[in-house]
Amino acid sequence: IGWMRSSWLGSGGSRAVKTRREAIEQFEKSGRQDLAAKERAEIGVVERYLPQAMSPEETERAVAALVSELGLKEKKDLGRAMKEFMARYRGRVDGKAVNALIARHLK
Structure with missing residues (x-):
């Protein structure tokens, strides 16, 4: 399995x-x-x-850490951030919610 x-x-x-x-x-x-x-x-x-879903708090922390780790600052980096985040956490998070969180972190 x-x-x-x-x-x-x-x-x-x-x-x-x-x-x-x-x-x-x-x-x-x-x-x-x-x-x-x-x-x-x-x-x-x-x-x-199924893998255990991440809580909203865990997701928020993971998004903040990823944005910081990759040095992302602008909205144009949204696609790159989503690709990396989903590669790490696919199946544990809702992609639409993650997209909104990442967008809030980028200017």
């Missing part, structure tokens, strides 16, 4: 959980509690193998 953890679960696993959560909403709206329960059980299995 080592290869699975690093490749599939690192990027696609969190996407699989998100997709299942959306399916649960739809099943519940349709009155299909049986299918919603099945999706919840599958989420439980997948989440056991």
Whole structure:
């Protein structure tokens, strides 16, 4: 399962959980509690193998450290910062939230 953890679960696993959560909403709206329960059980299995998500505080500290470490100062460095940050923490953070945090640190 080592290869699975690093490749599939690192990027696609969190996407699989998100997709299942959306399916649960739809099943519940349709009155299909049986299918919603099945999706919840599958989420439980997948989440056991996902890397632990970073807290907002951890993410903020990691962004600040990365910006400082790489000496980034301008908005034009956003792409470089995102590429490096996601290479280090993919699967543990929400990319949109990280993008907003990095943008706040750059002028």
